[in-house]
Amino acid sequence: MKVVKFGxxxxxxxxxxxxxxxxxxxxxxxxxxxxSAPGKRSKNDTKVTDLLITYAENVLNNQDYSATVKAIWSRYQDIATYFQISGQLVKPLLQELLNLPQISYPNEDFLMAAFKAHGEKLSAQLLTLVLQKRQIAARFLDPAEAGFMVTSNANDTQVLPETYKNLQKWAQTADLLVVPGFYGITQDGLIATFSRGGSDITGAIWARGIKADLYENFTDVDAIYAADPRIIAHPRAIKFMTYRELRELSYAGFSVFHDEAIIPAIEGRIPVNVKNTNHPELPGTMIVPQNSFTPQSTITGVASSGHFAALYLHKYLLNKEVGFTLKLLQIFYKFNISYEHMPSGIDDLTVIFDKRQFDKQIRQQMCLAIQKALQPDQLEWIDDYAIIMVVGEGMRNKIGVMKNITLPLAEKHIAIHMINQGASRISIMLGTKKADAAAAVKEIYHQFFN
Structure with missing residues (x-):
């Protein structure tokens, strides 16, 4: 049995x-x-999810939403017309869309979640009608009926463990099940949505829940590539990779999956096949557990991301000061800030952050608190920071990998600000200036793949 997600x-x-x-x-x-909810039909088009967010904002601000509803419904109506689905059959879908403002919600967050989720829900209902018109025994399955239970975080929900037990009963169904991605139902019967990669997460949860043989994720690319096609022209397609390789590369900017999206499939040890809806005959990329993987090359891919910043601290005898790091972490906790990495020396320490969690005020206040509590000799905020991840199961037992990474960068006068190799030995992280990141990716890619 296969679970199939369409983007x-x-x-x-x-x-x-x-x-x-x-x-x-x-x-x-x-x-x-x-x-998923219908996406863009062209470069200048608007995703249905974005239209639904506008719809919710119209309602919250007591604005006229008739034009927004018309724009949303036209997307579904066009598809229904394409397949000659009668107006009588799609009328309940339209009514459900129109009824959203009349429903009672506990707060604005749950209102927003409910509106957003209907992009996926209406897609699933309409696809079910299209399949049934083709005489296919298809069934729309609402998350409430399926037992797809999630936490009470309206727009950043997490799946509850009981969901996996609830989904098991659907493994033997004879019907084709069409389920909406992106959301689940709280214990209070409310709709709550995942934050990012929502439909990917839903597919992975279903794959684990029914113990699927394969989770197929159909998108608009032929495969996952060894580098960003915006940086490398025609990069090599990755035929096979491991879960943890994908996690490492997603962290640094691989955009096919959000790096947390397939964790349920990883936990269930379900293989994941990324394929292209427009070219389904192509093999795509197969993502498998590492114990069944034999690397065919030293590295699998290289990726970069520029949404990082670094805090540099210098203080003589830092390594002798008991509790220095504890005090630093307590300040991060006070400001609700998470850090990514903390490479250190005997007298200095660099903390790397995802800078999207800061605004100017929080950054200044945090730095003042650090200066007051730790009294470093030097404190510097580095906003121009990029992370480059070089990833591959083949690196584990290969000598000279670090040289092959750093030598071409040195020849191109690309400065490396930080190097960190993970304990698994399948990834090497480099810190560079944001302006140097694309050039660094190019040099590393050509060193290993040409």
Missing amino acids: GSSLADGEQFQKVLKIINADPARKVIVT
Whole structure:
């Protein structure tokens, strides 16, 4: 049995729905279909989720929302018209969209979650109607009926352990199940959405819950690539990779998955196949457990991300000062700040952050608190910081990898501010200036793949 998730680009219009139908029909093992909200049809188009957010904001601000509702419904109506689905059959979907402002919500966060989730829900309901018109025994399965239970964080929810037990009963169903991604139901019966990679998370949870043989994730790329195609022209497609390689690369900017999206599949040891809805005949990228993986190259991929910043602290005899790091961490806790890495020497220490969690005021206040509590000889905030991840299971037992990474960078006068190798020995992290990141990726990629 396979769980199949289709992304927003795969469900953007009638033509894309037609491709999805063909994919579903091509393999009877595809028994659970997870839908996203319709994505962009062209570069200047608007995603349905963004329209639903506008709809919610209109309601919250007591603004006229008729034009927004019309724009949302036109996306679904166009698909229904493409497949000649009667107005009578889709009327309940429209009514559900229109009823959203009349429902009572405990607060604005749950209102926003409910509005956003209906992009996926209406997609799943409409896809079910299209399948049934084709005489396919398909069934729309609402998360409440499925037992897809989540925590009470309205827009940043987490799956509850009982969900996996609840989903087991659907493993033997004869019908094709069409389930909406992105959201679940709280114990109070409210809709709550995942924060990022929502439909990917839903698919991974279903795959683990029914103990699927494979989780297929259909998107708009042929495979996961060894480097960002915006940096490297025609990079090598990755045929096989491990879960942890994907996690390491996603952390530094691989955009196919949010790095937390497939954790349920990892926990269930379910292989994941990333494929292209537009070219389903291509093999895509298979993501597998490391104990069943034999690396074919030294590195699997190289990625970079520029949304980092660093705090540099220098103080003589820092390594002899008991409790220095504890005091620092207590300050981070006070300001609700998480750090990514903390490489250190005997007299200095660098803390690397995801700078998206800061604004100017928080940063200044935190630095003042550190200066007062720790009295460093030097404190410097480095905003121009990028992280580069070089990842590969083949690095574990290979001598000279570090030289092959750093030598081409030195020849191009690219300064390395930090080097950190993970305990697993499958990743090496470099810190550079943000302006040097793309050039560094190019040099490393060509060193290992050309």
